[in-house]
Every structure is written in C-alpha cells, then in structure tokens.
Amino acid sequence: MQIEQPGRPNETPIMGRAAHKWAALFGATSLALGVALFMTLRALDAQAQPQPQAPPTSEQIALLDESVRRAAIAELVQSGSGVWDSHVDADVSRVLQPQLEGRELLGQPVHSNRLGMREREYGAKQPGTTRIVLLGDSFVFGHGTAASERVGSFLEPWLNERAQSPVEVLHIGISSWDIIAECAYLRRQLSMLEPDLVVQLVFNNDLDDVKGVRGFGERGRFAPRHRQRANGLVSRDAPRLATGINTANLLLYGLDGESRERYRQASASLNELSSAVQAVGGRYLCLFMWLYFQPMVEPHLAAGLPAAEIGFVSEAFLKDRSLWASADNNHWNAQGSQRVAKLIYGLAQQRGLLPQLSLPAWESANQQVDIIDGAARAELADMQSMQKRLAQHRVSNSIEWSQLDARSAAQINGGFDREGFAAPYASITLANPGASRLMITGQRLNRPELNPGSVQVWIDEIPVAQFELRGPLELDLSIQVPADLREREYLAVRFEASDYVYNGDLLDECISFQLQGLSLQ
Numbered sequence: 001m002q003i004e005q006p007g008r009p010n011e012t013p014i015m016g017r018a019a020h021k022w023a024a025l026f027g028a029t030s031l032a033l034g035v036a037l038f039m040t041l042r043a044l045d046a047q048a049q050p051q052p053q054a055p056p057t058s059e060q061i062a063l064l065d066e067s068v069r070r071a072a073i074a075e076l077v078q079s080g081s082g083v084w085d086s087h088v089d090a091d092v093s094r095v096l097q098p099q100l101e102g103r104e105l106l107g108q109p110v111h112s113n114r115l116g117m118r119e120r121e122y123g124a125k126q127p128g129t130t131r132i133v134l135l136g137d138s139f140v141f142g143h144g145t146a147a148s149e150r151v152g153s154f155l156e157p158w159l160n161e162r163a164q165s166p167v168e169v170l171h172i173g174i175s176s177w178d179i180i181a182e183c184a185y186l187r188r189q190l191s192m193l194e195p196d197l198v199v200q201l202v203f204n205n206d207l208d209d210v211k212g213v214r215g216f217g218e219r220g221r222f223a224p225r226h227r228q229r230a231n232g233l234v235s236r237d238a239p240r241l242a243t244g245i246n247t248a249n250l251l252l253y254g255l256d257g258e259s260r261e262r263y264r265q266a267s268a269s270l271n272e273l274s275s276a277v278q279a280v281g282g283r284y285l286c287l288f289m290w291l292y293f294q295p296m297v298e299p300h301l302a303a304g305l306p307a308a309e310i311g312f313v314s315e316a317f318l319k320d321r322s323l324w325a326s327a328d329n330n331h332w333n334a335q336g337s338q339r340v341a342k343l344i345y346g347l348a349q350q351r352g353l354l355p356q357l358s359l360p361a362w363e364s365a366n367q368q369v370d371i372i373d374g375a376a377r378a379e380l381a382d383m384q385s386m387q388k389r390l391a392q393h394r395v396s397n398s399i400e401w402s403q404l405d406a407r408s409a410a411q412i413n414g415g416f417d418r419e420g421f422a423a424p425y426a427s428i429t430l431a432n433p434g435a436s437r438l439m440i441t442g443q444r445l446n447r448p449e450l451n452p453g454s455v456q457v458w459i460d461e462i463p464v465a466q467f468e469l470r471g472p473l474e475l476d477l478s479i480q481v482p483a484d485l486r487e488r489e490y491l492a493v494r495f496e497a498s499d500y501v502y503n504g505d506l507l508d509e510c511i512s513f514q515l516q517g518l519s520l521q
Contacts, residue, residue: 082217085116090224091184093210095174097217106144106329118147119171125194129166130357132159133193135182136201138331139289140173145325149334155341163357179206180225183269187276195282197353198273199344201313202301204290207251207262208235209414221508230500230510232423234258234414243418245409250429252293253390254300256492257460258413258427263300271304283353285344289313294379295386308351312376313340342368395431395490398519413492421511424497428518432491435481435520438464442475442515445501453499455512459491469499469512481520493518 083105085097095116102109113121118141125131134140134152142150152169159167172186179202186198209223211233221231235241236248251259274284286305288297292315302310321327323336332340346365348354399408401420415426420442438459444450453469457479465479485491497512 082214083110083112084213084217084219086213086224087116087185089184089188090227092181093177093224094213094219108142108144108146111147117170117172117174118142122168122170124192126166129168130159130163130196130354131194132156132167132169132197132199132354133186133195134169134171134173134199134201135186136173137177137182137203137206138173138175139201139203140171141175142171143175143325143331144329145331145333145337149325149332149337151332151337151341151344154334154338155344158341158345159357159359162360162362163354165357167357173201176205176208176210176219178208178210179266180269181210182206183273187273190276190280190282194280195277196356197283197285197348198277200270200273200284200286202270202286202288202290204252204293205236207259207266208237209233226425229415229425230423231508232415232425232510234262234425234427238414239409239412242412242414242416243404243409245404245406245418247406247410249410249413250390250393250395251413252290252296253386254296255390255395255490256429256488257458258429258492258494260300261461263296267301267303270301274305274309283355284309285311285347285351285353287311287313287344288376289318291315291318292379292382292386292389294376295381295383298380308353311343311347312373312380313343314372314374314376315379316375317372339368339372343372347373395429397431397433397435397521398517399428399430400517401515415495416515417509420515421503421509422495422497422513422515423510424500424512425495426515427492427494430491430493430518430520432486432488432520434486436486437521438477438479438481438493439517439519439521440475440477440479440515441517442513444469444471444473444475444513445511446473447501449501450499450512453497453512455498456496458494458496459485460488469497475513491520 083096083100083103084094087093087095096110096112096118098112098114098116100110100112102111104110110118113119132155140150147153150171152171156167156169159169173182182200182202186193209226212220212222212224214220221233223229223233226232234251236251239245239247239249251262254260254263270286277284286302286309288294288301288310290297290301294312294315297312317323317339318330323332323339325331325333342362342365345359345362346369349359349361349365350369393410394407395411396408399411404418411429413427413429415423416428440457450469454466455469456463457465457467459481462482462485464482465477467475467477495512500510500512503509503511
C-alpha cells in the first residue's frame with residue numbers, strides 16, 4: 001500500500017515502477033489489439049453498409065450562396081491579367097471573364113458583363129422593347145477598337161429615333177469564335193433572350209477551330225470541341241503557326257473532304273439557328289464577309305437559307321483601309337461601323353425584318369445596301385478570280401518534308417509542324433492525278449509510352465488503313481485509294497491517332513509519329 005506523505009509527491013519504489021511499466025505495456029498492447037480488432041470489424045461492417053457522406057465544410061456551404069460565389073469569382077478576376085474564361089459548352093469554348101473593369105486588350109479597355117460578353121448587363125426582355133442581337137466574332141466584339149465605335153453603338157440610337165419605340169441592340173460576339181460557336185451560344189438560350197432580330201456577321205476565318213483557355217486567362221493550344229486531338233488544330237493560319245512559313249492554306253476553297261465537311265457543319269449550324277430564331281418569333285439575317293471566296297458562300301454556306309436572310313459585305317469594303325481601326329487592324333473604326341449599321345438598317349427596312357416597327361425608308365441606309373451588299377453580289381459570280389488564286393498555289397500530289405516551302409506548306413490543313421511531327425489529328429490536301437495508291441513514308445517515335453496505340457488513315461470521308469505506333473522505326477506504307485475517290489480532283493489525307501506522347505521541354509506539344517513524305521500515285 002502506498003502512503004502519501006504531506007508536502008511530497010508520490011513516489012513508487014523501483015521494483016514497483018518496473019512492474020507498473022510492464023503492466024502498462026501489457027494493458028496498452030491489449031488495448032491496441034482490441035482497438036485493431038474493433039476497427040477491423042467496423043471496416044468489414046462498413047463495406048457491407050452504405051456510409052453517410054461527410055458533412056460539407058464551411059467553405060462548401062458558403063459557395064452554395066450565389067452572392068458568395070460571385071464575390072469569389074470577382075476577386076479572382078480582378079487579381080489576374082488575362083481576359084478569357086473557359087465556357088462549360090465545348091462548342092462555345094470561351095467567353096470573357098465576368099465583369100472585367102477596363103482590362104486592356106490590344107490597347108483598348110475591355111469591360112464585360114456577368115455573362116462574359118463585352119456588353120452592358122441584360123436579362124429578360126422588357127415588355128414593349130424590340131431586341132436586336134448582333135452575333136459574331138471579332139467584328140462584333142470590336143477587336144482592338146473602342147466599345148463605343150462598334151456597329152450597335154450607332155444602330156441602336158438610329159432605330160430608336162426613327163422607330164419611336166424602345167429598341168436595344170446587343171453585341172454577342174467573341175474574338176475568334178467560329179460559326180458553330182456563335183450559333184451554339186445563341187441557340188441554346190433563345191427562349192431566355194427572346195430576340196426580335198438576329199444579325200449574324202461571319203468572316204472567312206470562321207471555319208477554324210476555336211482555341212480554349214489556359215488557367216490564367218490566355219488562349220491555349222487546344223480546341224475544347226475536339227479535346228482528344230490535343231494541339232491538332234485546323235485553321236487557315238495553321239501552316240504559318242506550325243511551320244513558321246508565312247502562308248495560309250486551302251481550307252476555304254472547298255477542294256477536299258476536310259474543307260467540305262467544315263463547310264457542311266457550318267451551314268447546318270446557320271440553318272439550325274435560323275429555324276430556332278423563327279420558332280421563338282424572331283427574324284434572322286446573315287451577313288457574309290468571305291472576301292475573295294464569296295463564290296463559295298451560296299453553294300456551301302448559305303444553302304437552305306431563304307434569300308431574305310442572306311446579305312453580303314463586299315471585298316472592296318473590307319479592304320478599304322480608311323475604314324480600318326489601324327494600319328494593321330482590319331476591324332472597323334467608327335466610320336466603318338457606321339456604314340455597316342446603315343447597311344443593317346437598310347436591309348431590315350427593305351425586307352421587313354422588323355415588322356413590329358414602322359421603320360421609314362432612309363436614303364443614306366439604302367445607299368449602303370447598294371454599295372456594300374450590291375458590290376458583293378457581283379463578286380459572287382467571280383469564280384474566275386478565285387480559280388486564278390488557286391492556280392497560283394500550284395497544289396501538288398505530293399509533299400516532301402525536307403523540301404517544305406510556302407507552296408507545299410499551304411497544303412497543310414493542320415496538325416503538322418516544321419519537322420513533320422504529327423499531332424493526334426493531322427490533315428493535308430493533295431491534288432489527285434487519278435491515283436490508285438497513297439504512299440506514306442516516315443518514322444515511328446520509338447517511345448515505349450505508345451504501346452498499344454494506332455493511327456487511322458483517312459482519305460476524305462473513307463478510312464483506308466491503320467498502322468501501329470510501336471514497331472519498326474521506319475514507316476513505309478502503300479495504301480489503295482478507294483475507286484469512289486479516284487475521280488475527285490483533290491483529296492484530304494487525314495491521320496487520327498489513338499495515343500500520343502509529349503514533345504519538347506514545355507510538354508505542350510503532343511505527337512504520334514513523324515511524316516517524311518506523302519504522295520498520291
């Protein structure tokens with residue numbers, strides 16, 4: 001028995017302390033074994049029974065509050081320097097960051113609303129108001145121009161003055177949007193937006209893939225619509241961007257399967273939007289700005305649209321440098337926007353596209369219809385000029401990468417770099433001399449990461465062969481050209497890889513194999 005001495009701490013004799021330690025160790029061990037057994041039995045029981053989820057954290061609860069989420073996003077926007085924000089719709093790809101306050105882009109302050117548009121705040125249409133939407137890419141956005149110098153800034157007050165009824169004109173456009181992105185963004189919100197008239201302006205780079213956004217508001221090297229293609233982008237500027245050779249490609253000529261399919265998809269989007277606008281009680285007008293490719297518009301883009309929904313901006317107007325924002329920026333200055341605003345007024349009044357308004361005829365607007373749209377009508381039939389331009393390209397039935405120059409680089413639709421490395425999607429246009437064989441030479445990459453993996457080879461819309469990404473280093477293929485394709489004057493040879501590896505120090509270039517030569521024989 002232990003007796004406590006007044007004023008002194010308890011003391012345990014040496015033998016007692018040892019016995020106590022062993023007793024404690026034994027007790028702890030027994031307890032640990034017991035706990036382990038208990039936890040094991042609990043774990044086994046947990047596997048058999050559904051477990052309740054952990055309660056949400058205070059941060060998660062806070063972010064359920066819309067005002068808190070908006071405040072958090074606003075703080076992130078203000079702390080950054082880029083202007084772009086990704087969009088949940090892969091067809092749309094990107095918008096502006098919400099509620100930018102004077103962020104500079106190409107020397108101009110850019111403000112945005114809560115939806116990421118360079119426009120004032122808007123929501124449901126007010127009763128009695130006529131709403132017009134200007135839809136497009138950088139020409140609607142105002143790339144490198146002041147917001148006050150855009151088309152709607154002039155069209156809205158002119159309509160309000162002459163209609164003597166409330167009219168609002170909204171700019172819904174993002175630089176480098178393509179036709180599919182524009183149509184998707186507007187069509188999927190039509191019942192909320194309720195436009196009375198949609199005027200879509202399409203420019204001749206609107207068959208290009210739309211780039212996504214990197215994490216800090218800059219544009220990336222991928223297209224969200226085709227995420228599996230990584231950096232295998234198709235665009236008019238692909239040869240220049242990928243090889244450094246200053247040339248555009250043949251995408252707008254409608255020569256091969258790559259080009260025709262892009263025209264088909266764009267045309268389908270225009271027709272779908274036109275029908276959807278009518279379904280909500282609105283009218284539709286598309287202004288085509290296809291420059292010297294105007295002859296391609298009616299057979300490839302505008303097919304299916306009624307004549308009243310088709311307008312044009314002439315090549316002469318688009319090339320008039322006095323209407324440019326600057327010497328190297330072909331987007332419109334205030335004078336150019338004023339003339340386009342008058343064109344839209346004139347077309348809307350002449351064609352009855354705003355039946356709810358009693359728009360009077362305006363001679364100045366009618367003049368712009370005659371000058372801008374009328375001149376373009378003459379360009380539509382000028383196939384000879386376009387054919388001359390095509391002849392200058394001297395499109396070949398073969399490409400040798402060791403001899404790549406401006407002529408041969410122009411045949412690259414996208415996906416190949418200067419060394420011939422192919423992205424997961426890559427496409428080339430070749431002239432077809434009635435060939436029966438497609439010859440491919442190149443190299444596999446000898447990268448163990450590419451096992452298994454394969455590349456599907458297409459000629460236009462037909463899959464013709466497949467080769468493995470692993471195997472002998474040398475790639476030497478002879479592929480039969482389908483009989484149905486042998487009479488076509490031009491063919492697209494396309495490569496779609498199931499896998500790829502990273503190339504370069506930044507790990508932002510994805511490659512699947514290396515092409516050395518390609519020919520139709």
